[in-house]
Amino acid sequence: MSDNRLSHYDSEGRDSMVDVSYISANKRTAAAHAFVSMKEEVLAALPRNPKGNPLEVARIAGIQAAKKTSELIPLCHSLPLSHADVVCTVREDGIEITARAATTAQTGVEMEALTAAAVAALTIYDMTKALDKAIEIRELFLIEKTGGKSGDYRRQAGAE
Amino acid sequence: MSDNRLSHYDSEGRDSMVDVSYISANKRTAAAHAFVSMKEEVLAALPRNPKGNPLEVARIAGIQAAKKTSELIPLCHSLPLSHADVVCTVREDGIEITARAATTAQTGVEMEALTAAAVAALTIYDMTKALDKAIEIRELFLIEKTGGKSGDYRRQAGAE
Amino acid sequence: MSDNRLSHYDSEGRDSMVDVSYISANKRTAAAHAFVSMKEEVLAALPRNPKGNPLEVARIAGIQAAKKTSELIPLCHSLPLSHADVVCTVREDGIEITARAATTAQTGVEMEALTAAAVAALTIYDMTKALDKAIEIRELFLIEKTGGKSGDYRRQAGAE
Amino acid sequence: MSDNRLSHYDSEGRDSMVDVSYISANKRTAAAHAFVSMKEEVLAALPRNPKGNPLEVARIAGIQAAKKTSELIPLCHSLPLSHADVVCTVREDGIEITARAATTAQTGVEMEALTAAAVAALTIYDMTKALDKAIEIRELFLIEKTGGKSGDYRRQAGAE
Amino acid sequence: MSDNRLSHYDSEGRDSMVDVSYISANKRTAAAHAFVSMKEEVLAALPRNPKGNPLEVARIAGIQAAKKTSELIPLCHSLPLSHADVVCTVREDGIEITARAATTAQTGVEMEALTAAAVAALTIYDMTKALDKAIEIRELFLIEKTGGKSGDYRRQAGAE
Amino acid sequence: MSDNRLSHYDSEGRDSMVDVSYISANKRTAAAHAFVSMKEEVLAALPRNPKGNPLEVARIAGIQAAKKTSELIPLCHSLPLSHADVVCTVREDGIEITARAATTAQTGVEMEALTAAAVAALTIYDMTKALDKAIEIRELFLIEKTGGKSGDYRRQAGAE
Numbered sequence: 010m011s012d013n014r015l016s017h018y019d020s021e022g023r024d025s026m027v028d029v030s031y032i033s034a035n036k037r038t039a040a041a042h043a044f045v046s047m048k049e050e051v052l053a054a055l056p057r058n059p060k061g062n063p064l065e066v067a068r069i070a071g072i073q074a075a076k077k078t079s080e081l082i083p084l085c086h087s088l089p090l091s092h093a094d095v096v097c098t099v100r101e102d103g104i105e106i107t108a109r110a111a112t113t114a115q116t117g118v119e120m121e122a123l124t125a126a127a128v129a130a131l132t133i134y135d136m137t138k139a140l141d142k143a144i145e146i147r148e149l150f151l152i153e154k155t156g157g158k159s160g161d162y163r164r165q166a167g168a169e
Numbered sequence: 170m171s172d173n174r175l176s177h178y179d180s181e182g183r184d185s186m187v188d189v190s191y192i193s194a195n196k197r198t199a200a201a202h203a204f205v206s207m208k209e210e211v212l213a214a215l216p217r218n219p220k221g222n223p224l225e226v227a228r229i230a231g232i233q234a235a236k237k238t239s240e241l242i243p244l245c246h247s248l249p250l251s252h253a254d255v256v257c258t259v260r261e262d263g264i265e266i267t268a269r270a271a272t273t274a275q276t277g278v279e280m281e282a283l284t285a286a287a288v289a290a291l292t293i294y295d296m297t298k299a300l301d302k303a304i305e306i307r308e309l310f311l312i313e314k315t316g317g318k319s320g321d322y323r324r325q326a327g328a329e
Numbered sequence: 330m331s332d333n334r335l336s337h338y339d340s341e342g343r344d345s346m347v348d349v350s351y352i353s354a355n356k357r358t359a360a361a362h363a364f365v366s367m368k369e370e371v372l373a374a375l376p377r378n379p380k381g382n383p384l385e386v387a388r389i390a391g392i393q394a395a396k397k398t399s400e401l402i403p404l405c406h407s408l409p410l411s412h413a414d415v416v417c418t419v420r421e422d423g424i425e426i427t428a429r430a431a432t433t434a435q436t437g438v439e440m441e442a443l444t445a446a447a448v449a450a451l452t453i454y455d456m457t458k459a460l461d462k463a464i465e466i467r468e469l470f471l472i473e474k475t476g477g478k479s480g481d482y483r484r485q486a487g488a489e
Numbered sequence: 490m491s492d493n494r495l496s497h498y499d500s501e502g503r504d505s506m507v508d509v510s511y512i513s514a515n516k517r518t519a520a521a522h523a524f525v526s527m528k529e530e531v532l533a534a535l536p537r538n539p540k541g542n543p544l545e546v547a548r549i550a551g552i553q554a555a556k557k558t559s560e561l562i563p564l565c566h567s568l569p570l571s572h573a574d575v576v577c578t579v580r581e582d583g584i585e586i587t588a589r590a591a592t593t594a595q596t597g598v599e600m601e602a603l604t605a606a607a608v609a610a611l612t613i614y615d616m617t618k619a620l621d622k623a624i625e626i627r628e629l630f631l632i633e634k635t636g637g638k639s640g641d642y643r644r645q646a647g648a649e
Numbered sequence: 650m651s652d653n654r655l656s657h658y659d660s661e662g663r664d665s666m667v668d669v670s671y672i673s674a675n676k677r678t679a680a681a682h683a684f685v686s687m688k689e690e691v692l693a694a695l696p697r698n699p700k701g702n703p704l705e706v707a708r709i710a711g712i713q714a715a716k717k718t719s720e721l722i723p724l725c726h727s728l729p730l731s732h733a734d735v736v737c738t739v740r741e742d743g744i745e746i747t748a749r750a751a752t753t754a755q756t757g758v759e760m761e762a763l764t765a766a767a768v769a770a771l772t773i774y775d776m777t778k779a780l781d782k783a784i785e786i787r788e789l790f791l792i793e794k795t796g797g798k799s800g801d802y803r804r805q806a807g808a809e
Numbered sequence: 810m811s812d813n814r815l816s817h818y819d820s821e822g823r824d825s826m827v828d829v830s831y832i833s834a835n836k837r838t839a840a841a842h843a844f845v846s847m848k849e850e851v852l853a854a855l856p857r858n859p860k861g862n863p864l865e866v867a868r869i870a871g872i873q874a875a876k877k878t879s880e881l882i883p884l885c886h887s888l889p890l891s892h893a894d895v896v897c898t899v900r901e902d903g904i905e906i907t908a909r910a911a912t913t914a915q916t917g918v919e920m921e922a923l924t925a926a927a928v929a930a931l932t933i934y935d936m937t938k939a940l941d942k943a944i945e946i947r948e949l950f951l952i953e954k955t956g957g958k959s960g961d962y963r964r965q966a967g968a969e
């Protein structure tokens with residue numbers, strides 16, 4: 010951590026959108042993780058018929074949220090995503106969410122992947138909250154990123 | 170749990186926005202919690218000067234996100250919030266976020282409070298990620314809600 | 330047609346959002362219809378597995394679009410919907426869409442139902458266009474409305 | 490139709506935003522058509538004075554909707570449009586709408602042109618509905634597209 | 650000025666959306682003013698034909714912006730407008746804009762009227778800037794407001 | 810002024826989004842100015858503590874508005890900003906606002922800078938209006954722009 014500064018701060022300590030005008034556009038990807046912890050009975054009630062499924066609604070909500078990231082995160086740059094995807098998997102004690110995003114741009118897509126995972130998790134919450142108000146979203150973190158000046162990153166197992 | 174059905178599903182199992190036409194509007198509040206876990210060095214670098222502050226940007230982002238909840242969560246009703254607030258507090262190992270929302274409407278504001286907390290947490294992540302890619306958002310849950318047909322709810326200490 | 334004036338025009342012929350300040354809020358509903366005409370082979374390729382389904386994506390897109398109506402239609406009032414739903418049914422030569430919306434407000438929800446049907450139809454188009462560029466959306470019309478000063482309306486069979 | 494798959498589906502049949510990371514950006518255009526069928530009396534009442542005109546409001550609404558396409562169509566990529574235009578022409582039995590869009594990007598603009606045409610049509614509906622509730626929108630289809638891997642397309646006369 | 654506090658600040662000096670839960674909904678209106686000052690030649694070039702007119706585009710943009718106010722102004726409540734209108738008048742040395750908004754709600758619509766006037770002015774700027782880069786927007790102020798706890802207000806002539 | 814035409818008008822005088830398909834993307838910047846004139850007592854009440862500050866909220870609102878410009882200004886192209894910043898400075902009789910925007914694109918960012926300045930000014934108005942309803946926003950103009958076919962521009966001192 011040679012340069013101990015927060016991003017989004019200019020030389021006078023004012024927050025601003027980081028100026029990326031002189032950074033060249035290159036391919037960047039990111040993957041994020043979230044977990045929605047819920048009671049066994051709620052998990053059992055998740056419908057499995059093709060007509061409607063909280064996990065499917067959550068996937069679509071997550072993909073759409075990835076496209077809205079720069080509206081939600083004030084100092085985040087807007088960029089055209091070349092790819093966004095969300096996978097929801099039923100685990101023993103909840104739903105595991107993995108979100109991926111990619112672009113060819115001057116800034117990375119970590120926030121897009123994290124926002125997609127967060128909104129997918131909130132959507133599952135919304136659709137199951139009538140059964141279990143103690144549902145908890147946790148382990149929302151970056152799994153990996155590629156591209157960009159700061160290089161690739163991959164979260165180490167058992168990092169938290 | 171006498172009525173073992175997920176919300177947002179009609180009698181044929183299709184997802185839809187729940188019809189609340191016959192529910193009367195009354196005062197409803199909700200509070201939600203999130204925690205952004207980060208390294209000590211990152212916490213120490215959070216600027217404390219009046220010109221700009223990640224916690225302040227996060228508060229504003231959270232309040233604005235509360236107003237956007239129905240755009241993000243597909244089957245969530247849109248409603249006019251009478252109040253929204255976000256408080257960010259520095260703890261030993263991260264930032265604790267509490268978000269509150271209130272309305273007088275036919276549906277509750279749990280999702281508004283949770284969305285505000287989640288987006289405030291993501292904003293802190295965005296502004297500190299240059300220093301620590303292992304930052305994790307956790308303990309995103311409902312603290313309490315009041316009003317509405319299902320009555321009041323208060324999360325029990327040590328519930329997770 | 331005793332009062333031969335277009336809505337959204339003031340006494341000087343300028344377009345504006347109609348002033349509904351003195352109209353009392355009451356229950357209003359509307360239903361709209363759309364049809365997406367496509368080749369048999371494209372219909373046959375619509376996946377029927379629970380993991381993903383153009384009709385399900387279209388339903389969610391339609392419900393979300395209903396909430397965005399006042400952003401899309403310039404002189405349309407914004408109002409909180411108490412209900413929105415979209416049903417997509419496979420027919421011999423295409424997909425039939427029925428969208429419903431309800432509110433308790435000073436203006437009707439015809440545009441919300443029509444917008445939901447249109448966006449659901451466009452979403453089906455988007456997900457099938459790789460197979461058939463000649464897909465056509467037609468029969469986008471109001472099926473019925475209830476509530477409001479102008480009374481109830483129900484489209485007559487074979488009206489078009 | 491050598492590759493009989495719907496777009497937006499990955500190899501496991503899950504819907505996702507198609508990954509276009511490895512497609513190069515090139516010039517793409519599209520034109521779409523819609524028709525708003527209405528009674529002669531309603532057509533006659535369309536104001537022709539310069540102060541306000543449903544066709545003018547519809548044009549602006551259509552252009553703005555083109556820019557919002559990726560918000561409305563869940564799996565549609567967001568892209569910067571280099572051009573958008575809508576032309577509304579009074580015909581004997583209704584209003585004919587032609588919408589055009591162009592970009593230099595990794596994906597096409599068919600959905601942008603179709604969304605512009607659809608929203609322009611809905612706007613005309615909104616502004617004339619007080620006079621004629623049986624107004625119908627039909628013939629919403631792609632006229633032509635250029636650019637992209639799948640080549641150029643031009644709808645054949647009398648295709649429907 | 651008995652209570653010398655800024656709005657949007659809680660008792661600890663933190664900014665928040667003011668809690669209006671205990672204020673009853675009543676009729677409120679507001680009118681705002683803006684002036685776009687430009688060279689005579691630019692004014693002369695404003696098209697007067699019915700096909701398109703910067704003043705007409707500006708009116709529509711202003712009305713739409715009124716509906717977006719709570720998205721733009723962070724601590725502003727969202728509310729359903731019962732009316733919004735913008736009038737643009739050609740004066741000797743520029744364009745005068747008057748915007749009006751009305752609602753029946755717990756908070757006033759000053760910001761909605763001001764936002765409508767500002768965005769209408771910016772739209773005129775956008776459409777004339779090729780001819781005159783020195784265009785200036787000025788005199789953006791509240792003309793009057795009615796309703797609400799703080800009573801009616803009417804700007805005095807020559808106030809600035 | 811050799812080519813005496815308004816932008817956004819095609820050869821038939823219809824308004825449209827200017828076609829920039831054949832313009833190459835290059836670096837463009839713009840800076841805009843606004844002034845919020847207010848009474849001395851209101852200026853004195855602006856909180857100076859790090860917990861919340863109208864000028865800080867205004868900065869964030871302005872930066873976010875820059876990203877929304879193409880949603881607000883109907884015929885404005887959407888483009889990815891590489892930079893946006895807003896500076897608010899307390900002057901003797903009000904708050905001076907300077908907004909900057911940059912991109913590498915086919916069109917300029919004058920409207921983005923002006924929109925950021927306008928929304929920052931409106932936000933200050935919103936947060937101080939309880940103390941002074943006669944607050945006025947003025948001197949909203951372009952300070953300078955660089956890049957693009959029409960060349961660089963710098964406003965001359967005392968231009969208005």
